[in-house]
Amino acid sequence: MFHVAIVALPGCHASGVHGIMDFFTVANFVGDKPAGRRQPLFDCQIITVDDEPVRGYSGAVVTPTISRGAFQADLIVVGSSVEAVVGADRLDQALAPAIPLHGWLKEAAARGTVIASVCTGSFILAEAGLLDDQVVTTHWRAAPMFRNRYPHIRMDADQLLVDNGQIICAGGASAFVDLCVHLVERFASPSVALACSKMLVLDGRRMEQTPYMAFYSQKAHQDDAIRKAQTWLEGHYADPVTIDEIAVVAGLGTRTFKRRFKEATGETPIGYLQHLRIEAAKHLLESSREQTARIIWSVGYEDASSFRRLFKRMAGCTMEQYRKRFSYVSLSAA
Incomplete structure (x- = not known):
């Protein structure tokens, strides 16, 4: 069984957190059929920084399903952490609640745990020092802010999904679906991933964010x-x-x-x-x-x-x- 921890942060995309849970649940259902498997493929749990419920961006409450200290994951998925349009002046404040996770993420990475981010969850991985020498993506609207804060990290915001091996990044909020297809294909099998797509009526995996990008003129300067x-x-x-x-x-x-x-x-x-x-x-x-x-x-x-x-x-x-x-x-x- 593959153990998956989904990190829910204050202000997260709540439907994304629950959507990942739902996707892995479907993977367990379709993965059970071919071989009559009794043990689920994935044990998927929601965790929070302090084991308390958090309120998502929409106001919906996300409740952890297990204590963070009681669960050792093979895969950690960090959901959105800040608004894609948050001002640089509020970025430190937005990232502060995740500071207690930095050491935990580093320890997990040292054990060989695969760590993925969705949307602006990439900021948390960058703050924890896990994205050095990696190619990353994030929500296209947040990409300029990411580049300004972490100029040493290679950002490729055109890509919807970047898999570096141990570190995986997905773009905008709904890219959790594309990430889930990729993860199930990688850690279960392509046939299970395809069965999930059919069960959930999903199109083929998207590869780029470029068509969804819009240009916003940068006028927050003093000139x-x-x-x-x-x-x-x-x-x-x-x-x-x-x-x-x-x-x-x-x-x-x-x-x-x-x-x-x-x-x-x-x-x-x-x-x-x-x-x-x-x-x-x-x-x-x-x-x-x-x-x-x-x-x-x-x-x-x-x-x-x-x-x-x-x-x-x-x-x-x-x-x-x-x-x-x-x-x-x-x-x-x-």
Whole structure:
């Protein structure tokens, strides 16, 4: 039997914690059938820092099923720990409740326990010093904050799931489903994982977060000239603009402008403009039945092939695939 501990933290994604429990319960059910197995494949338990119930982000209460000290796990799954949009000024406060887990996680890792995180649970593993020399992912919205706090850790937020062997990270909150499929496949068998997917009516495992990402302009900086340029770009992204013109809006020389823009936003001016145009195209793909060629022209591109390549690189899929997945406009409305 494989022992699994799910760590529920204050403010966690409560349905994710219970969803993991449910998934492993289904794995026990379907895994019992082929061989008439009497012992479950997985012993899955919920634990908390102090063995007391915690209140999730939604207000739902998550109750531990066993004392942390009484359970030695083969696999530990750390659920979401902070809001993906929490400000950097509140991050220390949000991470503080998990500090007592750091030593416990290190000891478990030293014993060879596999440790996984879901969503912003990656912050807890980073705080415990378990992500050095690892490739990690987290919720795409929290990725910039993660990079700022842990610049020495390689973050690949495009990936929905990264398995380093002993350390596994999954992206956004609902990625616990993809993680569970992967874990059951790895620690039981591919056939049991497939049976779980069929029983729970799940699609094939997703591999990337990229299609779900949205661009949010970084204006939480102190450079008023750059903020002025950002605001101007947001209103003129469809125009044929040059870097020199944007620098004039900011009241800066071109070289100074490019340097300060990168320092303030983390993006080059051209990269920022591309993000704005991609987001505008996404909105039109979601909200209209406009032809893709017209969408490309409307966001400021004349070279359709070039924009399509850019869109696929930044969104992780073609414009047609994006529309099929995210459009909320019915064909009858065309």
